[in-house]
Amino acid sequence: MxxxxxxxxxxxxxxxxxxxxxxxxxxxxxxxLSRVLDRLAPCAAVILSANGDPARFAAFGLPVVADDVPGFAGPLAGVLAGLDWAAAHRPDLAHVLSAPADCPFLPGDLPGRLHTAAWDAGRPLACAGSGGRRHPVVALWPVALRHDLRRAVADERLHKVGAWMDRHGVALAEWPDAPFDPFLNVNTPEDFSAAERIAAAHPHA
Ligand SMILES: Nc1nc2c(ncn2[C@@H]2O[C@H](COP(=O)(O)OP(=O)(O)OP(=O)(O)O)[C@@H](O)[C@H]2O)c(=O)[nH]1
Structure with missing residues (x-):
């Protein structure tokens, strides 16, 4: 890898x-966030995409990179900031692996499986899937596509990340969603309760 x-x-x-x-x-x-960072341990470096005062994340000791797309909000702005950061600070790293800070049970083999999926399919991008759904925020992105992504973010007609990925070619790496979905994300109080139940039943998840 x-x-x-x-x-x-x-x-x-x-x-x-x-x-x-x-x-x-x-x-x-x-x-x-600690759980997600464990899953990203195979990465050569890790950064945090966040807005506002970075001091609240100081305990994690990571570079914090803010969105810089005026008038645009959404995870794609964070992906773009990450790709730009890689190009400016780590030109030795050709790919960025994105993972959301609200997914407590990401699979342990995430980096390797995404890389293998892209490599085997000969596609520039790879995206995680489970339960018949794609999860575009959990994906492998080539730094070289950042200029095209910036154009897509600037053009309202191109905001759909799935369509942008399909246009460039994306491999899907799928995981089973039983006994629980590893891509469960905590959006609502009900999700929070469900995540606590999973953590209690699967202490090593
Ligand atoms: N950098 C960046 N990340 C974002 C942005 N919006 C969402 N995310 C992240 O993308 C992931 C999925 O976000 P959502 O759950 O869809 O949105 P959210 O804003 O966190 O939650 P809601 O306000 O309840 O929709 C989370 O890890 C968010 O922190 C954004 O504008 N910029």
């Missing part, structure tokens, strides 16, 4: 949970 940059997407508003940083919420006694 070539070295890659891990990018944790933590720049959302968490409106469905009443605000705050979902990554700092504890599931099974550990912040979701």
């Amino acid at each position: 070539p070295p890659m940059l891990g990018l944790v997407l933590a720049g959302g508003q968490a409106q469905r949970l009443g605000g705050g940083d979902k990554g700092l919420l504890a599931i099974g006694g550990r912040p979701i």
Whole structure:
């Protein structure tokens, strides 16, 4: 597996949970962000995509990169900031692996499986899937596509990330969604309760 940059997407508003940083919420006694960082351990470096005061993430000791697309909000802005950061600071890393800060149970083989899926299919991008759904925020992105992604973000007609991925060619790496979905993300209080139940039943998840 070539070295890659891990990018944790933590720049959302968490409106469905009443605000705050979902990554700092504890599931099974550990912040979701710590769980995500464990899964990104094979990456050569990891950065955090977040907006506002970076001091709230100081305990994690990671570079914090803010979105820089005026008037655009959404995970794609964070992906773009991560790709730009890689190009500027780590030109030795050709790929960025993105993972959201609100997914407590990401699979342990995430980096390797995404890389293998892209390589085997001869596609520039790879995206995770489970339960018949794609999860475009959990994906492998070539740094070289950042200019095209910036154009897509600037053009309202091109905002659909799935369509953008399909246009460039994306491999799908799928995981089983039983006994629980490894891509369960904590969006609502009900998701939070479900995640706590999973953590209690699967202490090593
Ligand atoms: N950098 C960045 N990340 C984002 C942005 N919006 C969402 N994310 C991240 O992308 C992932 C999925 O986000 P969502 O759950 O769809 O959105 P959210 O804003 O976190 O939550 P809601 O406000 O409840 O929709 C989360 O890890 C977010 O932190 C954004 O504008 N910029």
